[in-house]
Amino acid sequence: MEKAAKPVLVFALTRRGCLPYTRQMLAFFPLPVRVYTSAFAEGEPLPHSEPVTSYRNTREFAWQSLWVLPRLLLRLRRDFRRSCKVAYFPVFHHWNLPIMLWCRLHGVKTILTVHDSVLHAGERRRQFDQWWQDRSMRVADEIIFLTEFALNSAVQRLSLRGRISVIPHGLLPLPGLETPPDRVPAPLPRLLMLGRIGPYKGLELLYEALQNLPAGVIGDVTVAGLSHYAEPTPPTGVRRINRRLSEAEMAQLLLSHDILVLPYTEATQSGILTLGIRAAIPMVVTNVGGLTEQLGPYEAAWVEPTALDVNEGISLLAGSPQFYADIHRELRLCAKDAGWAAAAAALPLYRSHYVGER
Numbered sequence: 623m624e625k626a627a628k629p630v631l632v633f634a635l636t637r638r639g640c641l642p643y644t645r646q647m648l649a650f651f652p653l654p655v656r657v658y659t660s661a662f663a664e665g666e667p668l669p670h671s672e673p674v675t676s677y678r679n680t681r682e683f684a685w686q687s688l689w690v691l692p693r694l695l696l697r698l699r700r701d702f703r704r705s706c707k708v709a710y711f712p713v714f715h716h717w718n719l720p721i722m723l724w725c726r727l728h729g730v731k732t733i734l735t736v737h738d739s740v741l742h743a744g745e746r747r748r749q750f751d752q753w754w755q756d757r758s759m760r761v762a763d764e765i766i767f768l769t770e771f772a773l774n775s776a777v778q779r780l781s782l783r784g785r786i787s788v789i790p791h792g793l794l795p796l797p798g799l800e801t802p803p804d805r806v807p808a809p810l811p812r813l814l815m816l817g818r819i820g821p822y823k824g825l826e827l828l829y830e831a832l833q834n835l836p837a838g839v840i841g842d843v844t845v846a847g848l849s850h851y852a853e854p855t856p857p858t859g860v861r862r863i864n865r866r867l868s869e870a871e872m873a874q875l876l877l878s879h880d881i882l883v884l885p886y887t888e889a890t891q892s893g894i895l896t897l898g899i900r901a902a903i904p905m906v907v908t909n910v911g912g913l914t915e916q917l918g919p920y921e922a923a924w925v926e927p928t929a930l931d932v933n934e935g936i937s938l939l940a941g942s943p944q945f946y947a948d949i950h951r952e953l954r955l956c957a958k959d960a961g962w963a964a965a966a967a968a969l970p971l972y973r974s975h976y977v978g979e980r
Contacts, residue, residue, distance in 0.1 A: 631709040632657040640713040650966035734762035739776035742822040769912030772890045792961035793896045798873035801957040807880035810841030814879035817894040819849040824885030830929035876901040902953040906935035921952045
């Protein structure tokens with residue numbers, strides 16, 4: 623007999639990071655939801671959301687954790703009384719842990735999505751954030767990883783009590799970005815590196831690779847995205863856009879360049895890579911972390927994370943029209959299914975002790 627679906631509590635309290643992921647998962651969510659978001663979140667509000675005055679800096683974190691968080695926990699008792707039996711945490715946030723412990727105290731099961739099980743070298747507050755994330759993973763009843771690589775990285779370090787599964791990241795949409803039916807590169811292909819730039823993104827590898835490229839192989843080179851560390855000086859001829867980009871700017875860059883380079887030295891998975899698939903732009907991608915789980919062997923120019931290999935990958939894509947066309951064709955096929963419906967359907971929401979029999 624079909625039972626009435628009980629609402630799922632969703633906590634997406636971050637201001638920026640991973641909100642596009644959350645938005646897409648909620649768009650295909652199979653159950654009613656009640657969403658708690660940050661009052662400081664950027665962009666369009668998530669559907670069915672109730673804003674919470676969280677924090678924007680360290681000082682506010684201390685103050686709001688003392689005054690706002692306790693009131694939020696008390697407010698959640700109302701939801702628990704309304705038969706909310708599952709709480710879903712699609713993004714990392716420092717308040718996830720106390721909310722998960724509160725849920726556990728009231729018999730509410732928790733589902734946590736982990737985007738990076740081991741935070742990247744050079745990230746701000748890396749040790750502090752890693753501590754909070756590790757303890758959240760230990761508390762969760764269900765843990766969702768985006769790649770097998772992230773899962774293995776976690777279980778090698780931690781003893782996890784919850785059930786574990788892998789649900790791949792879908793393809794992110796971008797306003798103004800439609801998959802082009804055909805890509806004909808310029809006589810000198812235009813090169814792009816896109817996204818937030820940190821120490822693990824391999825900017826140094828790209829710059830060294832470019833300096834050793836012979837003249838007449840590539841045309842314009844653009845590195846676009848806000849840097850979070852003291853990066854090296856770009857080689858002559860590289861256009862550097864060092865700021866946060868709008869969605870329209872990102873779409874325009876993807877459509878106006880011919881090759882996307884992801885020279886990462888480490889990675890769990892990449893949202894920029896999903897945009898590259900959506901744009902069907904042939905990519906040079908380093909064989910690190912979970913990136914090989916996002917693309918097949920014939921869907922990118924795969925290279926090792928060295929300047930010499932990145933150089934060779936760029937030269938191969940720029941100098942072989944047939945190889946370029948083959949990868950573009952494979953990416954167009956990948957872009958036909960964004961994968962969000964399957965991802966949302968795979969969430970472990972229908973355990974009988976969670977929301978009733980399906």
